[in-house]
Amino acid sequence: MIDLHTHSYFSDGTLSPSELVEKAERLSMKAIAITDHDTTAGLNEGVTAAQDKNVIFIPGIELSVTHKPGELHILGLGLKTWENSPVLDKINYNRKTRNLKIIELMNIQGLNITYGDLEKQTKGTIGRPHFASWMVSYGYVKSISEAFSNYLTWGKPFYQPRETISLEKAIDFIHSAGAYAIIAHPLNMPVNFTVLLEKLNYWLSIGIDGIEAIHSGTKRNMTKRLLKYSTEKGCLITGGSDFHGKNKPQIKLGKTKKFGPVLDDYLPKEFLT
């Protein structure tokens, strides 16, 4: 079993990088990647934690890129370097600007959230999931998904757009760091499968290296179709759960939608050099 898509408390997960690596070892996993949103801040801790364990640690990141419709997420897997990056600094500057606007909207409506309330929840990237958790803990909503569907998604009262980078820039950033650019959870895209395949053809033509065909949000029949497509294309095929700890308790580390293991087959050998 492996897991090439997980979040630590450096973004919107609840475990530390060390706890993630320890959990992977307890579950006898072969490999784990940490792919926090827009940050590499947890990777040194992950590398150190894996040093004395029988688990391969794959340094990663998940970048949101500009796309319509929906959201497009790109995994960078197998990062070789992750020192200070102007690209990530800019992304996080834009995040902060957006987050301050959301706070303002909430304050106007009488929800007394502060930036400090958000900082308390993470050691790294602050995102909408942290607003959602705050709303749950102060009783404004019953669940994170209710916070999103009634307040935080597009068209709802606390939605604010966030300036993201282009797909081309994300690919460039990932390749410059010696890593592979993978389309995360392609089935999250709100388009039909034929349109998705056209998009995948295009993305592969401009430098995307692979597809996350195995993901806890993807149904088995769609996984099969993605596997068939990716095999025909000869691109990399990866698998991950998108584990977020207690923030998404229905997702289990190393597991697919039906809780079968993410198999070692979906760890490309390219990541092991």
Ligand code: AMP
């Ligand atoms: P942000 O990047 O700060 O705009 O927040 C986006 C993140 O919120 C995504 O990466 C998801 O992890 C999470 N998210 C988006 N929509 C939902 C939803 N409907 N329910 C739960 N989490 C969501």
Ligand code: ZN
């Ligand atoms: Zn997340």
Ligand code: FE
């Ligand atoms: Fe994602």
Ligand code: FE
């Ligand atoms: Fe993710």
